[in-house]
Amino acid sequence: MTSESVIPPDAVFTGVMDSRDAVTVAGLPIAAAFFRALDPQVEIEIVVEEGAQVQPGTVLMRLRGKARAMLTAERSALNTAQHLTGIATMTRSYVDKIAGTGATLLDTRKTIPGLRLLEKYATRMGGAQNHRMGLWDAAMIKDNHIAVAGSVDQAVGAAKAAGIERIIVEVDRIDQIEPAIAAGATHLLLDNMPPEILRGAVTLVGKRVPTEASGGVTLQTIRQIAETGVDYISVGRLTQSAPAADIGLDFARE
Numbered sequence: 001m002t003s004e005s006v007i008p009p010d011a012v013f014t015g016v017m018d019s020r021d022a023v024t025v026a027g028l029p030i031a032a033a034f035f036r037a038l039d040p041q042v043e044i045e046i047v048v049e050e051g052a053q054v055q056p057g058t059v060l061m062r063l064r065g066k067a068r069a070m071l072t073a074e075r076s077a078l079n080t081a082q083h084l085t086g087i088a089t090m091t092r093s094y095v096d097k098i099a100g101t102g103a104t105l106l107d108t109r110k111t112i113p114g115l116r117l118l119e120k121y122a123t124r125m126g127g128a129q130n131h132r133m134g135l136w137d138a139a140m141i142k143d144n145h146i147a148v149a150g151s152v153d154q155a156v157g158a159a160k161a162a163g164i165e166r167i168i169v170e171v172d173r174i175d176q177i178e179p180a181i182a183a184g185a186t187h188l189l190l191d192n193m194p195p196e197i198l199r200g201a202v203t204l205v206g207k208r209v210p211t212e213a214s215g216g217v218t219l220q221t222i223r224q225i226a227e228t229g230v231d232y233i234s235v236g237r238l239t240q241s242a243p244a245a246d247i248g249l250d251f252a253r254e
Contacts, residue, residue: 003068013067013251017060017081020246023054024092026125028061028083030118031077036068051125053092062246074249078120082116084122085245089221091238094222101226103233106131106212108235116254119239131234140189152176156183176203190230191215198228 017031025048032044042065050052063070094146095105107123108131109116120130132138139159141152149155154170160183169185171177172192180188181183192215201252205211213225213233225233 007071009068011067012064013070014062014253015070015249016030016062016248016252018033018057019054019060019085020056021089022055023053023085023245024088025054025060025085025128025249026050026088026122027081027118030084031063031136032063032079034065034073034077034080035065035070038073039065041065042070051088051127062252073137074211078249079244079249080118082243082244082247083242084125085247087119087122087239087242088126089245090242091123091128093219094128094235094238097219097242098226101223103226103230105238106232106234107238108234109134109242110240112239123238126238128238129232134166138168138187139164140168141185142170143172143191151179152198153179155184156180156185160184160201165181170211171201174201174204177201181205181208185209187199187212189214189234195224195228198225198230203227239244 045062048184168187169180170189210231214234
């Protein structure tokens with residue numbers, strides 16, 4: 001309504017999208033798609049690569065197109081770039097914290113409905129690996145499954161009997177480890193264990209299956225967790241709590 005009433009139909013908008021923060025970039029091609037959807041002839045130059053770490057004031061994109069279309073698409077394009085760049089930036093801070101430990105950062109399914117593929121894409125741009133994409137690509141046996149099934153080995157045995165190849169088992173006690181592995185678990189999620197307990201659990205597992213630390217991981221604790229020898233660390237806040245990056249789009253006079 002605003003653009004159609006205020007902007008002449010033949011007006012041209014030339015703009016620059018830039019970052020006001022130090023960020024890890026993600027989502028620029030998706031932001032560009034919003035502009036192209038409303039003006040297929042728009043001229044767009046994406047200046048930095050996805051996953052690039054940039055300083056405040058860095059130009060991310062230049063565009064020139066129909067002003068009405070550009071200003072109509074502006075907010076959707078910025079919202080997407082800000083959200084995904086925020087995720088990538090937080091992810092990169094966690095990845096940097098565990099550099100050299102051998103541990104790999106994973107995301108989770110704690111994503112906004114409808115945006116999982118984009119948000120998990122953003123964590124990859126930040127240097128993490130994707131965990132499960134959904135409920136269909138692996139069994140993850142958690143405490144409620146175990147409670148209903150009766151025991152760890154009964155739950156794992158049932159999943160194995162169903163022909164499931166990837167069986168992730170969440171354990172929160174040391175005494176659950178051996179029954180889970182013996183029954184056929186292919187991956188252990190060590191839930192909310194303090195570092196000293198984690199270290200003992202990793203030793204007990206002895207590389208028979210991959211180990212993953214999860215639960216309450218913060219930027220302040222992740223290095224100590226990684227140094228216990230776990231293979232993976234999953235962090236839900238990467239997609240659940242990442243703040244939006246400060247990215248703007250300003251009119252540039254020709």
